[in-house]
Amino acid sequence: MAVHWKKVLVMLLACQGLLMTNAYxxxxxxxxxxxxxxxxxxxxxxxNYSYLRLNHEGKIVLQxxxxxxxxxxYVSDKTLHPSFDDYELQSVTCGQxxxxxxxxxxRPVGIGIYGHPSHxxxxxxxxxxxxxxxxxxxxxxxSYNPEDMEINLKQFHSTEDExxxxxxxxxxxxxxxxxxxxxxxxxxxx
Numbered sequence: 001m002a003v004h005w006k007k008v009l010v011m012l013l014a015c016q017g018l019l020m021t022n023a024y025x026x027x028x029x030x031x032x033x034x035x036x037x038x039x040x041x042x043x044x045x046x047x048n049y050s051y052l053r054l055n056h057e058g059k060i061v062l063q064x065x066x067x068x069x070x071x072x073x074y075v076s077d078k079t080l081h082p083s084f085d086d087y088e089l090q091s092v093t094c095g096q097x098x099x100x101x102x103x104x105x106x107r108p109v110g111i112g113i114y115g116h117p118s119h120x121x122x123x124x125x126x127x128x129x130x131x132x133x134x135x136x137x138x139x140x141x142x143s144y145n146p147e148d149m150e151i152n153l154k155q156f157h158s159t160e161d162e163x164x165x166x167x168x169x170x171x172x173x174x175x176x177x178x179x180x181x182x183x184x185x186x187x188x189x190x
Contacts (some may be wrong), residue, residue, distance in 0.1 A: 034061060034129035039137040041125045044071055044187040051081055055189035060101040061130035062111065066094070069122030073112045076190070080110035100131070 035169055037056060044050045046069075054060060064073050075089040076082035084090075088105075091097035115122040 003158050004040060005077050009156050011019040033133045034131055036127060037130050038128040043121055043123050044113055046115050046117045046120050049083060050113045052111040053080060054111055055107055056130060059103045061129040062099045062126060064126040067123040067125055069119030070094050070116035071122040071124040072116055074112040074114060075099050075101060076110045077105040082110050082112040084114060086128055
């Protein structure tokens with residue numbers, strides 16, 4: 001029986017290692033054009049909000065990771081106290097939340113961080129990036145070239161497909177790991 005528990009322990013440690021490796025890689029996948037402005041860490045109780053104010057101009061990327069529990073992100077240029085009832089942008093995942101604040105949002109921008117009631121307390125870390133990528137407008141040059149527009153659209157769709165493929169691989173691996181854990185648990189209690 002001890003041999004079986006050792007196998008289970010080894011499998012769980014391997015799964016945890018894979019998940020930690022993936023989480024580390026997610027943090028490293030920040031484009032070179034993003035300039036880190038701030039890192040904010042905090043705690044929020046279940047069902048409560050913590051509010052921040054964004055004054056930086058330009059395209060801003062808010063990247064928040066729930067370290068413990070589940071913190072959700074709400075953003076608005078209409079109110080400094082956005083909530084799940086009143087917001088313009090949101091990200092409410094159980095993992096990493098990302099919101100791209102467009103440069104045409106009126107400043108100051110209100111940021112609401114909500115502690116999901118499924119956890120008594122949530123801890124978060126939010127990184128604020130300035131996105132330095134230049135927006136290309138085809139009519140700025142004084143002429144419209146349909147070939148350039150077609151190339152830009154193909155590049156946009158290819159990068160979008162690549163990110164979906166990466167996400168699909170992640171979920172496939174995660175589901176496979178969960179199936180293995182379930183099989184081990186059913187095998188142990190059989």
